[in-house]
Amino acid sequence: MQDLLRSVSESYEHFSSGQKKVGDLFFREPIFLAFSSALEVGRRVNVSESTVIRWTQKLGYKGYAEFQQVVQRKLAEDRLEQSEQEARPPNADQSFLENLFDAEIASIVKLKQSMKEDVLLQAVDLISSANRIYVTSDFFDYGLAHWFAGWLDMTVGSTEMIFPSDRHYYSQLAKLEPGDILIAFVFPRYTKMVVETVQSAKDRGAGVVLLTDSSKSPAVNFADISLTVDVSTNLNIDSYTAVHALLTSVMRFVYVKEHAKVKENLARLEAVYNDKNVFY
Known part of the structure; x- marks a missing residue:
């Protein structure tokens, strides 16, 4: 998950003002983006659904669904690695x-x-x-x-x-x-x-x-x-x-x-x- 957070951080200065709101939400609550639709994410930070989709595309993904799958996988990997350690x-x-x-x-x-x-x-x-x-x-x-x-x-x-x-x-x-x-x-x-x-x-x-x-x-x-x-x-x-x-x-x-x-x-x-x- 850290590599994904780092990727968003490195791209942050190139985001529009609306996309920065999405990025800020991702830093605070990645799990919300993992299991919420682009429309729900947009409503959460008062931007359009298309702004959320363009934000994921700026990160190099085809669209929101592909980005969401990656976030879900990263969160699961982190959780299981923690379980292995414990x-x-x-x-x-x-x-x-x-x-x-x-x-x-x-x-x-x-x-x-x-x-x-x-x-x-x-x-x-x-x-x-x-x-x-x-x-x-x-x-x-x-x-x-x-x-x-x-x-x-x-x-x-x-x-x-x-x-x-x-x-x-x-x-x-x-x-x-x-x-x-x-x-x-x-x-x-x-x-x-x-x-x-x-x-x-x-x-x-x-x-x-x-x-x-x-x-x-x-x-x-x-x-x-x-x-x-x-x-x-x-x-x-x-x-x-x-x-x-x-x-x-x-x-x-x-x-x-x-x-x-x-x-x-x-x-x-x-x-x-x-x-x-x-x-x-």
Whole structure:
């Protein structure tokens, strides 16, 4: 993040008065620019959306979305580097709970070292361009898959779970076609039914984004893109902390890439919440 701050600082004297306001906000609150639209940033410092976009272009980016992705990545790298420095190997001086938390931090650090950003962005591109999105999983991963499918449907729309025990399963399979994608959670213990679902989607011409634990997963051969996350631990309970972190990263990239659509869909949902007086 320091190199990005230094780049903005070195370019500061060449900014217009409005662009300097954006630069000042970036120095104070980089996280605000990382997860807010150009319009929201402009409103925050009383400049136009186009001023914010031109500011990022003056820094050498194609536009605001590209700059925002870089800021998000830099912030994540800084956070994980800090976690690496703070993490300690298991020892008798720590409580059992502290050692467990260190193990979870280590799982995210391992994901950071193994996950290639270009592969993740390819998955995001497939999600963004899909006509319809289906999400499936083993029954061990159903809760996580259901949560992710719900977020996708809420933000980009046209998303539903496809699960062999559901009475709509075969009619959903019949609808799969080129232009659709299947996002499959396939972690141990692998079930035959989820692998068969992935194969059926592939056979029908749909794209397949696979989340799995290993290149030896039985579903890998049917995937267009595989996002691999190790979930094994030295306990009898697998850890999905890193999987959740990966999904959150996908969600943030989708939010940036499809910001207008996501914002419109969330605003529509919020209007229903308000109309029905859902929350205290």
